[in-house]
Amino acid sequence: MKFVVIGLGSMGKRRIRLIMNNYENIEIVGVDSSIERISEVKKLFNIKTYSDLDTAVIEENPYAALICTSPISHSSIILKCLCMNLNVFTEINLLKTDYDKIINETKEKGLRIFLSSTLLYRMEIQHIQEKVLGSSKKLFYRYHTGQYLPDWHPWESYKDYFVGDKRTNGCREIFAIELPWIIKTFGKLRNITVVKDKISSLALNYNDSYIVLLEHETGHKGVINLDIVSRKAMRSFEAYSEDIHIFWDGTPNSLREYDSITKEMKYIETYSEISKDFRYNENIIENAYLEELDIFIKGLESNRNELVRYTLDDDIYTLSIIDSIEGIKE
Template sequence: MKFVVVGCGSMGRRRIRLLKKISSAFQIVAVDSNKERQNKVRKEFAIETFDSIESVFDCFTPDCAVISTPPLSHSSLIESCLNHNCHVFTELNLVSDNYKNNIALAELKNRVLFLSSTFLYRDEICYIQNKIQCSNSPVNYTYHVGQYLPDWHPWENYQDFFVWDKRTNGCREIFAIELPWILKTFGEIDSFNVMHSKMSSLQIDYDDNFVLMVTHKNGSKGLIACDVISRKPVRNLEVFGENVYLKWDGSPDGLYCYDFQNKKDCKIALYDKVDRKENYASFVIENAYQTELECFIAECQGSKKAKYTFEDDLNTLSLIDRIGA
């Protein structure tokens, strides 16, 4: 298979590395308007790079495009790649620009349009979903996700990163990462109340913390706190009900299920090997990023379906708009 990876920043390099890990037979080229990022990719991966997506199509015929640029650029890139008969994998969009047209275009071209939702491919989330389904009763949960915005990409100024922009802000991205698996796990939301404000001295023009209380249609309830001000990177989940108790700190070795009979927390080991990169929080691992790429490739080959779609994301983004993030 032939791939073009659009964007040579941290996510684009991650996708290139994982594609090479999945199969050394893949032919991969990359696109970035920034020469420094191009040079870094050529040096690290020994692949050809281009200044624009148009110049790629002049001399290369990719089967698949992986779009890893800032979210506000995604819509036009998706359209261009679909018009050149590529299956398209894209990182989080955060905005719904041109969604319906691109969904229709993918159907017309009979191409896969695949949206990243990495947490749905985490083994811990699959385990949690199964335990909740087996409990066969409503549950309550508390969930706090936060990290100080300048620490997200410590190698660059946060004002040069798309999370500085109000339309694609940091809290909005957290909700876009977390709500897909929350909705798939606990069910559709019936109602919610939200509190939010700006507490920090960060040079941003959006609220930096949200506390969301939700009621799900199946009777489950949750308290979700997200922020870009927590000086310690945090992802803490607690799920409790009559038939289940789970806690998870977001890391691959931090999932526990309470044993009612023996009155103790039991550590749940799900990984034979954990793939980590430096400069990221402990709860950021590469395994699920690879798994969702493998799912995309399998869907292109007709053997699997995505766990999360553009249609699903329209509903999620609408909910985030109503939350006010």
């Protein structure tokens, strides 16, 4: 089986590395318009690379495409790949442009499209979901998630990649990462209250800090503090009811529950082995990135969908909620 990875930046390189280290039967070729990125990937992985997708597809005849470009270009590349009869794995989409066309094209051609939503594949999140979904009680939760924008990619200016664009801004990116698991865990939303502001001196034309009160159809309620200002990268989550009290600080070894019988805090073990790229913050681990790739590959091999946890319809809903939070009207 052969894959073409489109976009050879940080995410493209991560996907290539994970596939090469774990799947001997998959051959990879890369596509990027940047000569510098092509040169870097050739040195790192010794794979064939191309400067345009058309040539790569003609020369290599891949079975699937992994779209790892800037989110603003995703929809047009997805449609092009589908027109070329390629199955598609795409990193998170921050805009729902042409989703109707993408859905129709996927159905008409019988192709597979897989949307990354990495946190849904984290074992800590799965444990939290099991606890919440297994309880009959209403819960409250609070969640602070954020990181200072210049620290996201220390090797480049935040002005030089997609987070500098208001349409695909840094806060929107974090909402698109976090809301899928929040919605899957606590339910769809009945009401949203938003407080937002720009509190940093960063050269941005959008709000950099949000406080969002979420009221779910299930009766659960929560507050999300989300920002791109926190100098320490933050994931700090707490959920509580009469029979559940869970804490998580974003890392695999920080998931814990309060035992109301013993009056002790109990740590929950989720991973026997943790894979990391040490260029990134401690709350970013490789295991979940590999898990979603594995489900995509198994789906291609077996033509089954039951392991997929996030769909185009899910993404349309998530992006609509983010639009509402940002105050974007249809």
